[in-house]
Amino acid sequence: MFGNLKKKLKGFFDKAGKEAETEEVEEEVLVETEEDLEAPKLSAKKKTKAKKETKKEKLEEEKKIEDTKAEKPKRKRSILKKITRRHISEKSLDSILWELELALLENDVAKEVTESITADTREILLETDLKRGDTAENAITSSLKAAIENTLDVGDLNIIEKIKENEERPTLILFVGFNGSGKTMTIGKFAQMLQSQGITVVMAAGDTFRAAAIEQLDIHAKVLKVPIIKQQRGSDAAAVIYDAVEHAKAKGIDVVLGDTAGRSHADSNLMDELKKIVRVNNPDITIFVGDSLTGNDASEQAKSFNDAVGIDASVLTKADCDVKGGACISISHMTGKPIIYLGTGQGYEDIEEFNPDWFVEKVFE
Ligand SMILES: Nc1nc2c(ncn2[C@@H]2O[C@H](COP(=O)(O)OP(=O)(O)OP(=O)(O)O)[C@@H](O)[C@H]2O)c(=O)[nH]1
Ligand SMILES: [Mg+2]
Incomplete structure (x- = not known):
């Protein structure tokens, strides 16, 4: 899984590590230091005046001075300090990032995403000083890792928690x-997974x-012993899903899994039908299901479905x-929405939670 990206990046790191030139620059930086101030002394004038004061006033004055001493007043002072920084030179950065862009593009990372990751990596690398003994390759690897982590950091959606929190009505999940x-x-995999958590489900045959x-879908329902609401082919998909939600309400079923017909965002009739399904049924969770084999197309599709009906997550x-x-x-x-599961085969058990940290580790291991 993801072997290609790993291979491509490995090649990139080897090359980049060898080619990267580092440079040392001396910089003067302002450092703020704090220094203790002397405890305030009484002026001569004040001293004479103090003599004339009563003993009580004198004691109060002395106490005040003691208190001020205890606070140890500090004064901030900025001084210029020379430091030496070592980082990858801007000149070699350009060729490295060009190689990185190619490595990502060849692995189905969309162009605009590639550009954003490259820009992030550049920024992180320029800000990062190489520590003593640190290699350019290490710095490049960790900057890219951080940039990819940033890209994947779009929040989380815990389906099981969301279903359990929703006590008012059945949770409608639309695929x-x-x-x-x-x-x-x-849908078959979800039915199996949810049932194993004690959550009851009904399927809605919304691909009419x-x-x-x-x-x-009927075969999956039979194998998994799950109820299914269906009508004839050609009937109104929005109505089939509506009926399934009503059925779930009546029977106290927790979740409705709504199937829909496959469609291209370019097919305006089918996209209008999908908008109607969403308008009529107001799903609690809309999941975009993308085929990872279609690579770059999958992300374009995800974006267009998100623009058309708003998705909450992807599988x-x-x-x-x-x-x-x-x-x-x-x-x-x-999409700005998380990937929550990966499909990993044709069996009902073949579904794994998607964990961005795991993904990044896998790619960089
Ligand atoms: N290897 C593998 N095959 C999968 C996975 N998920 C689905 N498939 C297969 O992909 C094919 C299409 O799956 P479907 O579930 O029918 O896809 P769909 O999106 O409902 O298709 P339409 O209803 O025609 O739009 C089937 O042969 C599935 O068994 C997966 O995670 N791994
Ligand atoms: Mg289908």
Whole structure:
């Protein structure tokens, strides 16, 4: 899984590490220091005056001075200090980042995401001083790692918690995406996963468009012993899902898993139908299901579905195949929504939580 990205980055790091020139620069920096002030002394004038004061006043005055001494007043002072910094020279940075851009593009990271990661890496590298004994390669690796971590840091969505918090009505989870991306299979996996957590589910055969789509979901329902709400092919998908929600309400079922027909964002009729499904049923969670084998296209699709109906998270399927991995980075960045699961095979158990930290470790290990 993600072997290609790892391989590409390894090649990049080797080359970049060898080519990177570091430079030492001496800089003068302002350092703020604090120094103790002398405890205030009584002026001569004040001293004579003090003599004339009563003993009580004198004692009070002395106490005041003692208190001030105890506070130890400090004065801030800025001084110029010379320091030597070692970092990768800007000149070699340009060629390194160009190589990085290529390595990411070749691994299905979308162009705009590549640019953002490269810019982030540049910024981090320029800000980072190389410590004694630190190699350029280490600095490049950790800067890129930090830049990718930033890109993946788009919040989290815990489905199980969200379902358990929603006590008022059944939680409707709608699965949307391109043709053949794995929506229906993922519904089977979700049904199995949720049931194993003691959460009850009903399936809604909302793909009323493609031949045999209803029968396909029906098979999953039978195997998993899950109720299913369906109508004939060609019927109104929004109504099928509405009926499933009503059924869940009546039977006290926790979750409705809504299947939808695969569609391209360019198909305006089907996109309008999807908007209607969303308008009528107001899903609690809309999940974009993307095929990681389609690489760069998956992130473009995710963005267009997010723009059309608003998604809450993505599931990337077929991660068991030798995928490049760049789609994971791109989808999060382009939708601003987290990837929550990876599909890792054709069995019901083949679903894994997506953990950005794990992903980054995997790529850099
Ligand atoms: N290897 C692998 N195959 C998967 C995975 N998820 C789905 N598939 C397969 O991908 C194919 C399409 O899956 P479906 O669930 O029918 O996809 P869909 O999005 O519902 O397709 P449409 O309804 O036609 O839009 C099937 O052969 C699935 O078994 C996965 O994680 N790994
Ligand atoms: Mg389907």
